[in-house]
Structures are given as C-alpha cells and as structure tokens.
Amino acid sequence: MTDSSAEPTPPADGRHFVFTTTGDDALALEDILKPANRGWRSMLGYLIALPPLVVISFLTQNSEWQVWFFSFGAAGVVAWQAARFILRLERQKAALAHPVGSGDIVWSGNRLTGTVAGTTFDLAAADVRLEKDGRRLHILSKGKPALILPLAAFDSAADLAAFAAAVDKAGRRP
Numbered sequence: 001m002t003d004s005s006a007e008p009t010p011p012a013d014g015r016h017f018v019f020t021t022t023g024d025d026a027l028a029l030e031d032i033l034k035p036a037n038r039g040w041r042s043m044l045g046y047l048i049a050l051p052p053l054v055v056i057s058f059l060t061q062n063s064e065w066q067v068w069f070f071s072f073g074a075a076g077v078v079a080w081q082a083a084r085f086i087l088r089l090e091r092q093k094a095a096l097a098h099p100v101g102s103g104d105i106v107w108s109g110n111r112l113t114g115t116v117a118g119t120t121f122d123l124a125a126a127d128v129r130l131e132k133d134g135r136r137l138h139i140l141s142k143g144k145p146a147l148i149l150p151l152a153a154f155d156s157a158a159d160l161a162a163f164a165a166a167v168d169k170a171g172r173r174p
Helices: 023-033 040-060 065-095 157-171
Strands: 015-020 102-108 111-116 119-124 128-132 136-141 147-150
Touching: 015 147, 023 065, 023 128, 023 136, 023 147, 040 065, 102 147, 111 147, 128 157, 136 157
Parallel strands: none
Antiparallel strands: 015 102, 102 111, 111 119, 128 136, 136 147
C-alpha cells in the first residue's frame, strides 16, 4: 500500500510543479522591478560628495582647474558607487519578502494553489501579473509575496513561455 500524501496527483486539467527556489531567484525579481539606474536614489551619492567640495572651494580660493577636474571626477565615482551600494541593499531587503525554498504548486481551473517554503498561495489568473527573465517566471499579485517558478520546474524554456502565455490568456477577461 502506498502513502497517497507522499506525492500529490496532478489534476487532469492542470499542471503540478515541484521545485526549489533560492535567494538568487528573489533577487532576480527585484532586479527586474527596481533597476539600478532608476529613481532619485541614484543622485544620493552626489548629495553626499558635493557638500565637502563646496567647503573645499571656499577654503582654497582660486584652485587650479586640475584640482577641480579631479575633485568632480572623484565625486562622480563616489556618487556612482554609493548609489549602487544603496540600491543593492534595498533590493536585498525587498527580496527577503519573497518566500524561497521548496515549492509545490498546482495550476488548475485558472488558479495557482500550493505552498512555497511554508507560505500558502491561492492566486486567480485574473489577479496576477507575470514577469519573465528567461530563467524563471515571477507571478505577482497585489499585496502578496511573489510566486517564483524557476526554469527547473519546467521541461524547457519554451515550456515556461507556453505556461506563462496560458496563465496570461486565462487571466484576460472577455
């Protein structure tokens, strides 16, 4: 006799996904949603680096252009690195909101149901937005953590794209 709870049977009209997601999968979603070159935070480095340059200009009076060139160049590098650092921290913090670990998801009747790392999902196709990056399918629903289906859950990249198209089609209202 076999234990029926060991392996759930996929429904006849749907699909069953068993997979494992990692922190890299969640970070990939945050890279899609919050690119490094977007927003007011990219100017934060300049706000940190320029006030000392203004103070130096008052103290040195009539500085040579080489000093200014070097100073503004250094300020640009500092600003760029500071902005990248701050945005990376922001993305890492946001990625913690998405469950990672073992997942067991079923697609049936235009709904995705199941669990990922102890987080239960019950999403209607009409309430989701899809983001693909070629290696994973991110399923977003307002006010809920993202459901991430890695490429390993599918037979191929074409299968991932076909499933995304099916969810998208099921979510459209007539």
